[in-house]
Amino acid sequence: MTKLYGAIEAGGTKFVCAVADENLNIVERVSIPTTVPEETMSDVFKFFEKHEVQAIGIASFGPIDVNRKSSTYGYLTNTPKPGWKNYDFLGEMKKRFDVPYAWTTDVNGAAYGELKKGAALGKDSCVYLTVGTGIGGGVVINGKVIEGYGHPEIGHIIMRRHPEDKYEGKCPFHHDCLEGLAAGPAIEARQGGVKAYDIPKDDKAWEIVAYYLAQACVDLTLTLSPEKIIFGGGVSKQEQLFPMIRESFKKQMNDYVPTPDLDDYIVHVELGDDAGITGCFLLAMEAE
Ligand code: ADP
Numbered sequence: 001m002t003k004l005y006g007a008i009e010a011g012g013t014k015f016v017c018a019v020a021d022e023n024l025n026i027v028e029r030v031s032i033p034t035t036v037p038e039e040t041m042s043d044v045f046k047f048f049e050k051h052e053v054q055a056i057g058i059a060s061f062g063p064i065d066v067n068r069k070s071s072t073y074g075y076l077t078n079t080p081k082p083g084w085k086n087y088d089f090l091g092e093m094k095k096r097f098d099v100p101y102a103w104t105t106d107v108n109g110a111a112y113g114e115l116k117k118g119a120a121l122g123k124d125s126c127v128y129l130t131v132g133t134g135i136g137g138g139v140v141i142n143g144k145v146i147e148g149y150g151h152p153e154i155g156h157i158i159m160r161r162h163p164e165d166k167y168e169g170k171c172p173f174h175h176d177c178l179e180g181l182a183a184g185p186a187i188e189a190r191q192g193g194v195k196a197y198d199i200p201k202d203d204k205a206w207e208i209v210a211y212y213l214a215q216a217c218v219d220l221t222l223t224l225s226p227e228k229i230i231f232g233g234g235v236s237k238q239e240q241l242f243p244m245i246r247e248s249f250k251k252q253m254n255d256y257v258p259t260p261d262l263d264d265y266i267v268h269v270e271l272g273d274d275a276g277i278t279g280c281f282l283l284a285m286e287a288e
């Protein structure tokens with residue numbers, strides 16, 4: 001009999017739930033708006049009541065508790081999203097479906113999907129960075145997603161400022177961290193509210209963004225030494241950023257450590273919107 005697996009990519013805007021067989025052929029996939037837990041989760045439960053799955057992989061927006069020693073393991077923690085703060089996501093799933101679970105961040109899920117089926121296929125390590133409304137980073141090293149006391153929060157690493165950047169930064173916690181300087185809303189605020197996709201491709205704004213993203217790549221290279229750094233999210237649709245990030249990376253790294261050829265090292269996501277759900281299925285299969 002065909003074994004089925006479940007996947008939930010839980011985002012701040014929508015939850016994607018899917019069921020697939022062991023070859024990743026999708027049996028059913030739905031998108032559920034993220035409103036309040038009572039509403040959204042009720043639809044999630046209904047979806048999984050229709051399918052008998054061996055295991056479920058969940059990759060969730062956060063912050064989430066991934067520390068197995070913690071009494072709130074499986075909870076969403078400090079999210080500003082109304083109703084979701086301290087919600088016992090994993091616990092509520094387990095109450096209804098008694099199967100093995102994989103539980104990690106949305107970006108770790110995407111990183112894992114890209115490693116096994118996407119841009120980092122054949123590698124053992126990668127970092128996945130999404131640059132959109134916020135910046136989030138997932139890390140896989142030696143084939144395992146990285147979690148420790150908590151999970152990586154690469155979007156909030158502290159930045160050395162671009163010498164010509166006078167923008168104060170948008171992060172409510174740190175002002176000028178990576179997300180505060182280079183996520184979509186920061187890019188738009190720096191330009192006085194011009195939509196990011198309306199900023200001309202040769203505008204100085206992109207050089208500044210590339211400088212910060214390159215700086216993050218330098219820090220990630222120095223700390224983790226991954227085989228690939230993969231960019232996704234709305235801002236990464238600005239293809240002109242990639243050569244600029246590579247060039248700035250080269251300058252900032254100043255040949256200190258060897259890296260793969262930069263054209264193969266700093267790359268665009270390959271699975272696009274399917275990275276997260278793919279990662280969830282693969283993690284579910286391993287959790288079984
Ligand atoms: P989310 O992060 O909410 O999941 P996105 O990754 O699409 O969704 O991020 C939305 C942000 O990305 C917006 O703030 C916008 O500034 C920026 N963005 C979306 N599309 C583009 C684009 N084509 N070019 C530049 N920036 C974009």
Ligand code: ZN
Nearest residue numbers: 156171174177
């Ligand atoms: Zn921050």
